[in-house]
Amino acid sequence: MEKLQAALEKARSKRNGMSPPERAKAPKPTASKPGGTDALWADLKPFDVDEKQLQRNRIVTREASSKAAPFDILRTKVLLQMRQNGWKRLAITSPMPRSGKTTTACNLALGLGRQSDLRSILMDLDLRDPSIHKFFDKTPEKGIGDVLSSKVSFADQAMRFQENVAVSMAKTSDADPTRLLLAEETAEVISQVEAQYQPDLMIFDLPSVLVNDDTRAFLKNVDCALIVARANKTRYSQFDTCEREIAEHTNVLGVVLNAFMSSGTD
Template sequence: MEKLQAALEKARKTRTGQGAMVPARHQLQARPAETVPETDALWQALAPFEVDERRLIDHLVVTREAGAAATPFDILRTKVLLQMRQNGWKRLAITSPMPGSGKTTIACNLALGLGRQRDLRSILLDLDLRDPSVHRFFETEPPHGIGEVLTGAVPFARNALRYGDNVALSMARHPETDPTRLLLAEDTVDMLDAIEAAYKPDVMIFDLPSVLVNDDTRAFLKNADCALIVIRAEDTRFAQFDTCEREIAEHTNVLGVVLNAYRYGDSPREAN
């Protein structure tokens, strides 16, 4: 545990001392004070859905309403949002070294926490295509899978579901047998750019696979402005975190590290 804490501190100091890696296409302008009517109409046209609060809590998604349970995630939301705004970033990847660290739980809570900011619009995309789970967290299934969107077979509007007024979820229906071909494809780059241009989200969250289990996340990270690494106390090994952090840093900016399931305090800890 001491090695892991030392690694977090080292990663923080390293990131503080180096310049931000911002691709030219991500030098973003601030959103106009008023959203164009066409964008409003596109959001309203997305099929709405709802899920019972108790069902969300069963899946440890606790940020629909403010409260003690939501506070650690709200702190994470604020720190993430402020740092992304400071750097002009919109696309956030969430991943982990190995499965079971809680990355999808973090992604879902972050999306609903952002949803309580009425002046923001957020899109959560489930790109853990070998083992998609966002649809299980929200206990709903889209009419078409996100894989069909990435190939251009189905428009985003026929896949995405709207939660409240300002959160959209693009989910899978079933696992993909060869997801790397989708995540590496230039068609995916074009599709994501088209979604961002049409729906003008303030934040796009990508729930990605764990880095060390396959090459899917490596294939996709070029499309993200930054990445949040989720590690699990007592489970994630120092070597796993170190390798994961270095590989992510080769492709995008490491926004921070979340230490999940930390048992020796009042709440999960977040290092940034």
């Protein structure tokens, strides 16, 4: 545990050489591809999702509607608060599984996609039990783990929903993802993707905090975290422990009290 904590502190201190506002204002490296950032986004493989598939998984934000309104409110609050603090990297997690964190992450990403002046990136880092590819019914040729380990580039692995939402999904589960989530190389890959694609927001769907050490290993790489708790299911003691542990590694942006989800989803 002491070695893990030491590694976390080392990686966090390295990333925190500048405060979030300073990082937001720092010059962005120029994308290496001719045509710049627009060309990089245009070259991502596009995908679409059947509306019935979205409805089955309670993804309701592709179009504005009364069902989308709660997530639209969340989108606006998250965006405004993150802009105010100069933050761009948002983790979404929960105390325990089956709280609706992945549903929240996907709805937030597609809701942001309706803002044509914004670009967002959604990454599935719940590597032991990935589900974003199931929500969208799309299996990538290579998994996000290959991106984090630099085996393939983000450009060759990620897919683009509409014009302005990039999604990096897992292909299969990983029995030992902490080796990736804690690695310095992963932090460097995330920073490179951010520098090249210049998203307004990066969303990381992380595992539930209290089931393993994966989320603790990765939180050093984000500016803030959103906690999703399920009404009448999440115990206060679980939420309290989760909030305290997240606060040790990053900023707690807020809490979503969720009371609806499809059976078997997270």
